[in-house]
């Protein structure tokens with residue numbers, strides 16, 4: 417008998433990521449939601465919870481209610497949620513709590529944006545600046561890449577990480593995205609191209625940054641048996657963005673992961689798939705090292721050894737991550753959960769890696785400020 421204390425991920429689905437002219441954020445969310453409900457094989461009337469990530473291109477106060485109406489649902493619980501890049505993982509955690517607590521039996525989790533085509537270029541970049549202090553930083557126009565560049569400089573000085581090391585992560589993410597038919601950026605790149613791309617905010621160059629994409633992702637969680645269980649979830653909120661610079665070696669990521677693994681009753685050594693937030697190459701290197709999946713300054717060495725390859729000991733972001741699959745607001749982080757689900761459920765098609773048992777999903781919001789970790793477990797085949 418399956419363990420009834422754990423919620424299951426019944427299905428995940430999404431739209432392509434990239435330039436999707438003519439679709440509103442709400443249209444994209446509805447497309448992803450309909451695909452996930454169909455894939456879960458349940459009736460629309462069976463959905464009794466809706467969790468919906470905010471959309472900067474559709475700033476509606478009643479987004480979850482509006483989406484439920486558009487989809488023809490009749491939820492007993494609906495909630496719009498905002499936690500930057502960690503929103504997707506936070507919604508999955510909350511869905512788990514609603515299921516464990518008996519509030520709902522089948523929860524739809526959805527996020528989507530037309531962030532590339534639905535806003536002027538400068539508005540998109542300025543919107544992202546709003547993780548800063550509203551009175552001082554936002555009007556001065558500091559961008560999210562600029563914040564992460566400060567983190568990168570501090571971290572590189574502290575650990576000896578070089579630009580060449582970070583570039584390897586951009587190359588791996590692009591190689592993985594080439595295998596995904598719905599990814600935004602699929603052209604192969606090499607380390608030299610990453611190093612020689614135009615500077616955005618030193619030391620980060622264009623290919624060290626995730627793109628701005630359109631796209632949506634949805635999941636259905638339930639107390640019904642499914643192929644993948646949500647075995648654990650944890651959060652940590654240590655500081656608001658720039659205060660991370662005070663201690664780049666302890667952003668709170670490890671604490672969130674420890675809480676998730678403790679709930680799941682597993683140790684780091686039992687994780688065999690990684691889905692790690694990668695808004696920038698530095699984000700990925702820092703998180704891998706803080707989470708203990710590489711020694712400090714040593715993530716690139718593990719990568720060069722092949723450990724993070726799809727056929728390595730610890731496959732990483734096999735859909736191409738935010739850096740290449742794409743980043744469409746909250747849907748970007750939710751795409752990591754969707755990919756982990758596909759891999760654990762064994763339905764990833766041509767990207768399917770060998771059978772994996774347990775994934776750690778980790779997302780951060782703001783500038784490594786809010787952290788959410790999830791442990792997903794495949795039901796034994």
Ligand SMILES: CC(=O)CC(=O)SCCNC(=O)CCNC(=O)[C@H](O)C(C)(C)COP(=O)(O)OP(=O)(O)OC[C@H]1O[C@@H](n2cnc3c(N)ncnc32)[C@H](O)[C@@H]1OP(=O)(O)O
Nearest residue numbers: 500501544560561616622623625626627628695780781782
């Ligand atoms: C905030 C949180 O809570 C946590 C987070 O998620 S942090 C991450 C949030 N997201 C971001 O900060 C987005 C980061 N990226 C950017 O701001 C922008 O992509 C950028 C500033 C790096 C580049 O923007 P830009 O200079 O305006 O480029 P733009 O003029 O739009 O595009 C020019 C070309 O480069 C491509 N391009 C743009 N960004 C790219 C990227 N990151 N990688 C590869 N190619 C890119 C475009 O597709 C375009 O190609 P074509 O000419 O073939 O169409």
